[in-house]
Amino acid sequence: MNLLTNTVGRKILMAVTGLLLIAFITVHLIGNLSVFAGPDGINAYAKALHDLGPLVWLFRLGMVALFAIHITFGIQLYMENKAATPDPYAIQKTLVTSFSAKTMIFTGLIILAFLLYHLLHFTLQVTNPSISAANLPLDAASRLDVYSMMVLSFQKVFISLIYIVAMIALLLHLAHGISSWVQTFGWSTGPSQDKVISIGKVLAIVYGLAYIAIPLLILARIVK
Amino acid sequence: MILDGKAPTGPIETTWDKHRFDMKLVNPANKRKFKILVVGTGLAGGAAAASLGELGYNVEAFCYQDSPRRAHSIAAQGGINAAKNYPNDGDSVYRLFYDTVKGGDFRAREADVWRLAQVSNNIIDQCVAQGVPFARDYAGYLDNRSFGGAQVSRTFYARGQTGQQLLLGAYSALSRQIKNGSVKMFARREMLDLVVVDGAAKGITCRNLITGEIESYWGDAVVLATGGFVNVFYLSTNAMGCSVTAKWRATKKGAYMANPCYTQIHPTCIPQHGDKQSKLTLMSESLRNDGRVWVPKEAKDTEKHPSEIPEADRDYFLERKYPSYGNLAPRDIASRAAKEACDDGRGVGESKRGVFLDFKASIDRLGQSTIAERYGNLFDMYYKITAEDGYERPMRIYPAPHYSMGGLWVDYHCMSNIPGLFVLGEANFSVHGANRLGASALMQGLADGYFVIPYTIAPYLASITPGQVKTDHDAFKESQESVQQEISKLLAIKGKKTVGELHRALGNVMWEDVGMARSDASLNHALKRIPEIREEFWNNVNVTGGAMELNQQLENAWRLADFLEFSEMMATDALHREESCGGHFRVEHQTDDGEAMRNDEDFSYSAAWEFKGVGKAPELHKEPLKFENVKLAVRSYK
Amino acid sequence: MKLTLHVWRQKGPEDSGKLETYKADNVSPDQSFLEMLDEVNDDLVKNGGDPIAFDHDCREGICGMCSQVINGRPHGQQELTTVCQLHMREFNEGDEIFIEPWRARAFPIHKDLIVDRTALDVVMQSGGYASCHTGGVADGNTLLVSKPVADYAMDAAECIGCGACVAACPNSSAMLFTSAKVAQLAVLPQGKAEAKRRVKAMTEANNAEGFGNCSNHYECEAACPKGISVKFIAKLNREYLKSMVPSSTE
Numbered sequence A: 001m002n003l004l005t006n007t008v009g010r011k012i013l014m015a016v017t018g019l020l021l022i023a024f025i026t027v028h029l030i031g032n033l034s035v036f037a038g039p040d041g042i043n044a045y046a047k048a049l050h051d052l053g054p055l056v057w058l059f060r061l062g063m064v065a066l067f068a069i070h071i072t073f074g075i076q077l078y079m080e081n082k083a084a085t086p087d088p089y090a091i092q093k094t095l096v097t098s099f100s101a102k103t104m105i106f107t108g109l110i111i112l113a114f115l116l117y118h119l120l121h122f123t124l125q126v127t128n129p130s131i132s133a134a135n136l137p138l139d140a141a142s143r144l145d146v147y148s149m150m151v152l153s154f155q156k157v158f159i160s161l162i163y164i165v166a167m168i169a170l171l172l173h174l175a176h177g178i179s180s181w182v183q184t185f186g187w188s189t190g191p192s193q194d195k196v197i198s199i200g201k202v203l204a205i206v207y208g209l210a211y212i213a214i215p216l217l218i219l220a221r222i223v224k
Numbered sequence B: 001m002i003l004d005g006k007a008p009t010g011p012i013e014t015t016w017d018k019h020r021f022d023m024k025l026v027n028p029a030n031k032r033k034f035k036i037l038v039v040g041t042g043l044a045g046g047a048a049a050a051s052l053g054e055l056g057y058n059v060e061a062f063c064y065q066d067s068p069r070r071a072h073s074i075a076a077q078g079g080i081n082a083a084k085n086y087p088n089d090g091d092s093v094y095r096l097f098y099d100t101v102k103g104g105d106f107r108a109r110e111a112d113v114w115r116l117a118q119v120s121n122n123i124i125d126q127c128v129a130q131g132v133p134f135a136r137d138y139a140g141y142l143d144n145r146s147f148g149g150a151q152v153s154r155t156f157y158a159r160g161q162t163g164q165q166l167l168l169g170a171y172s173a174l175s176r177q178i179k180n181g182s183v184k185m186f187a188r189r190e191m192l193d194l195v196v197v198d199g200a201a202k203g204i205t206c207r208n209l210i211t212g213e214i215e216s217y218w219g220d221a222v223v224l225a226t227g228g229f230v231n232v233f234y235l236s237t238n239a240m241g242c243s244v245t246a247k248w249r250a251t252k253k254g255a256y257m258a259n260p261c262y263t264q265i266h267p268t269c270i271p272q273h274g275d276k277q278s279k280l281t282l283m284s285e286s287l288r289n290d291g292r293v294w295v296p297k298e299a300k301d302t303e304k305h306p307s308e309i310p311e312a313d314r315d316y317f318l319e320r321k322y323p324s325y326g327n328l329a330p331r332d333i334a335s336r337a338a339k340e341a342c343d344d345g346r347g348v349g350e351s352k353r354g355v356f357l358d359f360k361a362s363i364d365r366l367g368q369s370t371i372a373e374r375y376g377n378l379f380d381m382y383y384k385i386t387a388e389d390g391y392e393r394p395m396r397i398y399p400a401p402h403y404s405m406g407g408l409w410v411d412y413h414c415m416s417n418i419p420g421l422f423v424l425g426e427a428n429f430s431v432h433g434a435n436r437l438g439a440s441a442l443m444q445g446l447a448d449g450y451f452v453i454p455y456t457i458a459p460y461l462a463s464i465t466p467g468q469v470k471t472d473h474d475a476f477k478e479s480q481e482s483v484q485q486e487i488s489k490l491l492a493i494k495g496k497k498t499v500g501e502l503h504r505a506l507g508n509v510m511w512e513d514v515g516m517a518r519s520d521a522s523l524n525h526a527l528k529r530i531p532e533i534r535e536e537f538w539n540n541v542n543v544t545g546g547a548m549e550l551n552q553q554l555e556n557a558w559r560l561a562d563f564l565e566f567s568e569m570m571a572t573d574a575l576h577r578e579e580s581c582g583g584h585f586r587v588e589h590q591t592d593d594g595e596a597m598r599n600d601e602d603f604s605y606s607a608a609w610e611f612k613g614v615g616k617a618p619e620l621h622k623e624p625l626k627f628e629n630v631k632l633a634v635r636s637y638k
Numbered sequence C: 001m002k003l004t005l006h007v008w009r010q011k012g013p014e015d016s017g018k019l020e021t022y023k024a025d026n027v028s029p030d031q032s033f034l035e036m037l038d039e040v041n042d043d044l045v046k047n048g049g050d051p052i053a054f055d056h057d058c059r060e061g062i063c064g065m066c067s068q069v070i071n072g073r074p075h076g077q078q079e080l081t082t083v084c085q086l087h088m089r090e091f092n093e094g095d096e097i098f099i100e101p102w103r104a105r106a107f108p109i110h111k112d113l114i115v116d117r118t119a120l121d122v123v124m125q126s127g128g129y130a131s132c133h134t135g136g137v138a139d140g141n142t143l144l145v146s147k148p149v150a151d152y153a154m155d156a157a158e159c160i161g162c163g164a165c166v167a168a169c170p171n172s173s174a175m176l177f178t179s180a181k182v183a184q185l186a187v188l189p190q191g192k193a194e195a196k197r198r199v200k201a202m203t204e205a206n207n208a209e210g211f212g213n214c215s216n217h218y219e220c221e222a223a224c225p226k227g228i229s230v231k232f233i234a235k236l237n238r239e240y241l242k243s244m245v246p247s248s249t250e
């Protein structure tokens, strides 16, 4: 189908999936921030999630599809662009593009790597079984103690670092990604272009810092 | 020999319609069998190739640039005329016809001009249909402005880029035919010879400018639309690649060159700056709609900053000399007036070859924003080149060679005296007589390409059998050899002078002696100098590089070689024409107050010259001109 | 002025090519950049050297023939200016100037600074037109086009097809060039009939010709001598989305 081969078609697929991924990390962020509300916050949230039963699997399937599409075309487009571009100029100058725009593929791949680790860590709980919710005692309300799992994990410098680095990558990825999809959907117009770009950057920073706050505050023992 | 333009007779209003009916047609089934070569893809060639391809002919098109979209038509700024009479200000096909004949100083063929005026309206419709973004008013209707010595608003325009937009329109039509396979495009090819078999044009020889390959192409007819030749002056408003080569090679194969002395010097160009300049830049003369032309009354004031010169000490010479037309006086007149002012020592700018074009009055009246809206891109262009701000201080302008009214002689069918060789656009001599009015060349190029050649080529094709001569014919081999020889000869000279230096030398002679004002003495001087420069060229030019590679020195060399032969014919024509008419001003023939004096008794004809060999006097053939509709009159703009 | 030039010299498409250094003495500030190169070439010819090959024709910023990357910037540092309109007064005594050709796989190098831009023509041939026959069209005023629409179309139509956008794009994408034509014809009534077919065909031609994909770097707009805006790329994306929606008549 044209959409899967066409240069603009694939660009739009990147944007659609990218947008849905943003939707996910938004919800995910809100959920995770409930860690600051103490065990009753996050544990309740986690339970609510798990009680969805089959829906969880439906949702997971969707997530896999999203990432699959986004990543496949992300890599494919990147390869094509490399192939289209020969050796650089003796003096390389770019005037308006940003570091984050030039590094989309790399920040993307970092996110991917993080994701795999992340699933092993929190979902499959194989990286640190000793402190995984499965092996921790249930909490007061006899729920899986996701709270303790997170706190104990992020008290480990090594784990926190992985998360923080990954979240910086996410920040950069979104710094271009958010305004980029506005243009890709054809909504940005000449003069307002700059505003769209700055708003995108601001949002990216908000997402990034909010996510980073979780491991950071725990590491700093501000949240115990 | 007396030439016959084969123009239809009878009431002028009916000539084209009646003739279209009288002409033979080519059976649709047979069209595919005919191959037509179109050399040049500007407005004329591009429109022709697209239209002929669409009709079903098998077309091959050629240009020297890397894409048909870059022909010099692209540089046209001002606009294109049509007799639509949308503004309801009294225009009509007849008036456009009348203005053009009169504007051409009664040296054009009436029937051709009528046809041009008649199809002018179809051109606008055609371009609109292609998506050419002509200027519109707020209600959405096409906008018009008055332009270059016309008293009605009949000029259509697309900002300051009318030529670009019209060419891109033709280019899009051409692209569509290329996609359909009816036109084969050969870019980066330069035509270096016309192949004539049994007196008829049967093909061309080209050099592939990338590989250096010499290539042969056969066709049942050859259409030349290769533009103008004013680069013979070295400095002109033409593109660097514009040359007389295609036309001249045809002339050497027997085609007649008509009225080569009719060249147009455009009044509103940016003055030359230093001796290192490679071309002159034109600013649309639409500037004259709101700008006032003046020089100081006293030579001593020319050093002063213009703002320090009080009104009383300014000479608005166009308004003074031509009250009814004022700053809109036709080009030849405006240019000569500027030259006289400068000859009179009252020129401005460091070279003293310039006059002021002042927008102060209009800015005070309309506000800078309106002026910017109308001419913004021209003010920017002026600033980029001169680093002066036209809003702050008056611009400086000076005339520059711009257009060639003369060109290959063609009959009413746009066919030259060589059967099968058709010539369109600026390359032919047809409709502008001795002077072209503003916004009428774009009109002619597109008229010829879209609405004339598709009809007038048919009778010829219907009279021959397709594909008789192919590239295996000896004539093609001979042609290739002669071209190869010339190239080897050029590369073998290895002299001291560069092509550029010699072109400058020729340019100086042509500008000084065969320029805006010509005299018996100056022309004879030119006829003495040209052969000398040609001598030096063939003994002392240095063309580096090889034959079988991309070699721009070589390209410039053969173009100059042709100018060096053609220029002589140009001067000869100017010398023989003992009168002043349009762009051709002989100082011997002027009224007491310095106006041009035509001599209809002896010179009411087109002069078509037959090439007789390099350095040999060409032979003159006359086509008498009859004026049955526009009464011969002294062209007065006072 | 005295300047040092580092110019890309390459015999042919196969040749690897390299930067050569030349001195340009007594350069006048009122010279155009190309006139400065003319002089360098004259000297090269005089000393039996091989002059630098570069594309140029109109020398007034409209034909789109000239194509040089000067110090890493297509058409040089002056905004909204083609190389041929760039004047030496923009440079300073003793400047080092790097001059290179457009670089993109879709633009193979013929020689020195001259590249093959046929790919741009092919993109146009794939649909950059309103298919009307010669003759037999309606009167120009039967199609009303309000001034804002006409101006929008004209803004897009000003593209001179130079290819600087491709040269500037980190992905060697020709999307700005393509979008200018798509946008012009999409807003004009004359072009609407074929809008869907056009945007599909022209974007496909982009891939086929080996141009990269647009990922919204906006370098093209910054390099464009005619100020073609990336809002036209947004417009193209929108047109593409529209073309995905089948209309009731399909």
Ligand SMILES: Cc1cc2nc3c(=O)[nH]c(=O)nc-3n(C[C@H](O)[C@H](O)[C@H](O)COP(=O)(O)OP(=O)(O)OC[C@H]3O[C@@H](n4cnc5c(N)ncnc54)[C@H](O)[C@@H]3O)c2cc1C
Residues within 6 Å of the ligand: B039, B040, B041, B042, B043, B044, B045, B062, B063, B064, B065, B068, B071, B072, B073, B074, B075, B076, B077, B078, B079, B080, B162, B163, B189, B190, B191, B192, B225, B226, B227, B228, B237, B238, B239, B242, B243, B245, B246, B282, B284, B402, B403, B424, B425, B426, B427, B438, B439, B440, B441, B442, B443, B445
């Ligand atoms: C700066 C400027 C402004 C102008 N403004 C206006 C205006 O406002 N209104 C107006 O009506 N007119 C204007 N004119 C005049 C008008 O633009 C031209 O007369 C007209 O466009 C010529 O069109 P053409 O198709 O005959 O030739 P061109 O457009 O010059 O095309 C010539 C073609 O022939 C090809 N060619 C030439 N030699 C060879 C060869 N040996 N082998 C192969 N191909 C060859 C070229 O590649 C090109 O494709 C202007 C002219 C200039 C220079």
Ligand code: HEM
Residues within 6 Å of the ligand: A011, A014, A015, A017, A018, A019, A021, A022, A025, A070, A071, A074, A075, A077, A078, A104, A105, A107, A108, A109, A111, A112, A173, A174, A176, A177, A178, A180, A181, A182, A184, C213, C214, C215, C216
């Ligand atoms: C939560 C995870 C992710 C989010 C929210 C996200 C979001 C986005 C968004 C919004 C865009 C802009 C699309 C456009 O240009 O219109 C984008 C582009 C991109 N993403 Fe992601 N992405 C994520 C993960 C990834 C991953 C894992 C990769 C791995 C390769 C990746 C690679 C890319 C690339 C290469 C682009 C540029 C596409 C282009 O514009 O040409 N992304 N992403």
Ligand code: HEM
Residues within 6 Å of the ligand: A025, A028, A032, A046, A049, A059, A060, A063, A111, A115, A118, A119, A122, A123, A146, A150, A163, A170, A211, A212, A214, A215
């Ligand atoms: C500080 C940052 C983050 C924290 C603290 C965090 C926390 C968690 C936790 C606790 C879970 C397990 C929920 C459960 O199974 O009970 C989880 C699952 C998940 N997270 Fe994160 N997350 C973070 C960032 C991210 C990011 C950036 C992404 C996307 C790129 C992401 C994608 C996922 C996915 C896909 C799952 C699996 C959901 C499922 O079980 O289907 N997470 N996260």
Ligand code: SF4
Residues within 6 Å of the ligand: C158, C159, C160, C161, C162, C163, C164, C165, C166, C176, C177, C180, C223, C224, C225, C226, C227, C228
């Ligand atoms: S969009 Fe600008 S840079 Fe690209 S080809 Fe057109 S004019 Fe040149």
Ligand code: F3S
Residues within 6 Å of the ligand: C168, C169, C170, C171, C172, C173, C174, C175, C176, C213, C214, C215, C216, C217, C218, C219, C220, C221, C230, C233
């Ligand atoms: S620079 Fe390239 S990535 Fe797109 S916005 Fe311009 S084409």
Ligand code: FES
Residues within 6 Å of the ligand: C055, C056, C057, C058, C059, C060, C061, C062, C063, C064, C065, C066, C082, C083, C084, C085
């Ligand atoms: S030479 Fe024509 S645009 Fe530069």
